[in-house]
Amino acid sequence: MKITVVGAGAVGATTADNLVRRNIAEEIILLDIKEGFAEGKAQDMMQTSALLGFDSKIKGVTNDYLSTAGSEVAVITSGIPRKPGMTREELIGTNANIVKTVVDNLIKHSPDIIILIVSNPMDTMTYLALKSSGLPKNRIIGMGGALDSARFKYQLSDKLNASANDLNAIVIGGHGDTTMIPLIKHATWNSVAVTDFLNEDEQADIVKKTMVGGATLTALIGTSAWYAPGAAAAAMVESIVKDQNRLFTASVYLEGEYGQEDINIGVPVIINKKGWDKIVPMKLSAEEEELFKASADAVRKMNQVLFDEGVLKK
Ligand SMILES: NC(=O)C1=CN([C@@H]2O[C@H](COP(=O)(O)OP(=O)(O)OC[C@H]3O[C@@H](n4cnc5c(N)ncnc54)[C@H](O)[C@@H]3O)[C@@H](O)[C@H]2O)C=CC1
């Protein structure tokens, strides 16, 4: 089993670190365009092996796609992160060409690969990866909802003084400050509705804090987050590699599901060795349906930029 992580920056290195500690692959290739950068990070991680007790090997390479040959899964984190005050959508100009080139290179050497897209704006980058590669839709997955749902559980656990592990709560929609939809009316604390414990103002506050979770961290750190993003990407890769059938919200290609088509956006899906397998239907309220439609409209507007800029042809 070989896994490739493209981009050895904050998120890529954290993803690789989480994966290597899980011991789920014989080999992890960490690839970056910056000379020596991935090699250095990989060597640093390998030097934790005697301390942490894993047997997986991690190898860093500089833009060498031959080393990635035969990878079963790749995680794409290459591209620029946002700075305080920016939106994820502002990254499209730089990141679209990077993601497109990386996907091309990966497929040349690993035609059966499953690709997890992390680079932002993630829903649009996932759509781009699918459309430019022509890969079957189930093998292109966008990571956003898994992270946003973990942040949602964090906010709930903080307010309820509960263990995040006892909470069931998901975020659907786009992975953007204004497009994500934390489904608070569906969230439970070990099967008891969280709304039984929170008034409307408290619920609205948790939803808001979840939606701007990434922006809040970017303002505090000066660049965007990596610990939870890396952990979320690794958890999804584990579900693929171990065929776990875990349910995550992820950005997948819709063909009529949730009332949308020709778009990648976050919905609940089963993740297993096929990539994303089934889309799980949910009964949404009229208000949630409206929010989902508005979210899809915003993501679609961003996808249009790919055509306007000639990155994708109609
Ligand atoms: N989907 C999500 O939930 C999340 C997405 N992100 C996104 O992930 C991306 C990476 O973020 P960070 O790791 O913090 O950035 P970073 O700047 O720390 O790392 C990015 C790395 O990509 C490399 N790179 C650039 N072009 C490349 C190419 N053509 N081939 C290979 N490597 C290349 C850079 O040299 C750099 O090392 C950003 O776009 C960020 O917005 C970050 C967190 C969560």
Ligand SMILES: O=C([O-])CC(=O)C(=O)O
């Ligand atoms: O906030 C950002 O730009 C990075 C990201 O997607 C996240 O942490 O959710």
